[in-house]
Amino acid sequence: MSLDLEKIRADTPGLATVNHLLASGSALMPKPVIDAMTGHILLEASIGGYEAAADKADDLDAVYGHVATLINAKPCEIALMENATAAWCQAFYALPLKRGDRILTCQAEYAANYVAYLQRAKRDGIIIDVIPNDESGAIDVEAIEDLLTERTALIAITWIPTNGGLVNPAISVGKIANKHGIPYLLDACQAVGQMPVDVREIGCDYMTATGRKFLRGPRGTGFLYIREALIEQTEPAMIDHFAAPWVAAKEYALRPDARRFENWENAYALRAGLGAAVAYANDIGLDKIQKRAWHLADYFRLHITTVNGARLRDAGSNFCAIASFTIDGLDPLTTVATLRKQGINIGASDPNSTLLDAQTRHLPTVLRVAPHYYNTKQEIDALIKALRAMV
Ligand SMILES: Cc1ncc(COP(=O)(O)O)c(C=O)c1O
Incomplete structure (x- = not known):
């Protein structure tokens, strides 16, 4: 139908x-998204912010399930963030890259990601390699294996760039990353919400997206996907007492799920809006x-x-x-x-x-x-x- x-x-x-x-x-929000946000704001105004979050805990928790369904992940693999860049940076800066390690990226990489590579090149001595394009202007998949070295520590690409209709071959890139056991970080910001996305099929270890674009969610929302098997071994670059409860005077314990990348304080009305947007897309x-x-x-x-x-x-x-x-x-x-x-x-x-x-x-x-x-x-x-x- x-x-x-x-x-x-x-x-x-x-x-x-x-x-x-x-x-x-940023796409136009549908009414259920607007209603979810205004409903939550009005509830906060009438009973208090903490109380509203407590009363709506089940609905707010369900947002993780909606996002997981959208990308064929598990709720424990999702962290809700304030935008795609914050999500991407959480994944990227958590990687323990050392001097001489190499990152393989693409020509159509988004500026926010590339300046982060440049910062770690300057600060940590990593080396950036760029996959050439084929004649059509997409990533040349055939060229990737020749660029891999023993020091290639990350493949990170943009699936659909910000500036046009290109769809990079994210699944083929994933096959190569998986074959060589190299972590794979996918910027899916412009893909999520306009097409089916399946993290298992892609084989990515980390994937990031925003709420306001094709998902039709509110501004100031995004999410990070991290493959379950990697969560325990990944120490976020920045933590707070939500990500890592302070369990003894000299000890913290990182959460066992992807929410170790989140903070304690959040815009719950926006999260409600994001959840409604994802559910709306899933329903259609x-x-x-x-x-x-x-x-x-x-x-x-x-x-x-x-x-x-x-x-x-x-x-x-x-x-x-x-x-x-x-x-x-x-x-x-x-x-x-x-x-x-x-x-x-x-x-x-x-x-x-x-x-x-x-x-x-x-x-x-x-x-x-x-x-x-x-x-x-x-x-x-x-x-x-x-x-x-x-x-
Ligand atoms: C390809 C791509 N990646 C990442 C981003 C950043 O998304 P956000 O503004 O939610 O951080 C954008 C935004 O335009 C984008 O087009």
Whole structure:
């Protein structure tokens, strides 16, 4: 059965006021997400913050189960975080990398991750190796084994980059990482919520994602997945008395689950919103979500070519729900601002967000359109019409 677009659109109040084509930035939240958050805030206001968390303990606990279901993990393998970067940093900075250890990453790596590599290169003396792209612009899987050395201590890649439609071969990379017993950290920030994600199939040891993008959750939410077998041996870079209760004057005991990466204090209303967003996506089905969102992005790619001077900038051969492009003679930031005034939301991605990729492909700031399953072809037609009027 296909998804119930009428209900989905009725569930999405933002659609009444805006033509929102930027799920890769932050998607529109559905009503159950808004209700979960406002409900919790109102409860905190009426009975107290600690009391609200206690009364809603079961629901708040269920968030781990929803996230686990979404990615085929166990609840004990999930830590809820305030964003994807915080989750990624918790995994990365916990790795005991030593001088001379090597990290293998990709051309389309996200800036936040890359600057962390650079910091540990400066501070700890690690070495960064970058997998070349194949002719399509995706990770060249064939090149990986030649780059591995005895000192390769981590493979860390971005699955879907921030700046376009590329889908890197995360499963093939996982097979190589597993074959050589090398830890595998996957940035799935732009993938989670727009397509089915299965951590067992991917074979990743750590995976990170955000709530506000394709998952349709609130801003300020994200999560970390860590494979169960690794939890006990992983000492987070920073801990508090929730992650590691203070059990004797000179002793702490790390929690046995992934929540050893969390802190004591949290935004419970946002967590409630994240839980509702994940449950909403699980209910619709990620296969259906992917089918419609990717189809709409393809529809955009087909029609943008009718705009004078428009050039698609997506790398790879299997495009996702993010489409990137430039239009000769149009400044991207002005274009975004002009469309915004007309009630159309798209975004721009500057070269610094994916510097290696931008340098390799000589990319300027690109425009970014990311329809979600709640969008329609009419909304994309309205965008194309508005762009045509600007050239
Ligand atoms: C590929 C990728 N990774 C990580 C992030 C960071 O996510 P967050 O802003 O939730 O930390 C982004 C955000 O745009 C992203 O596109």
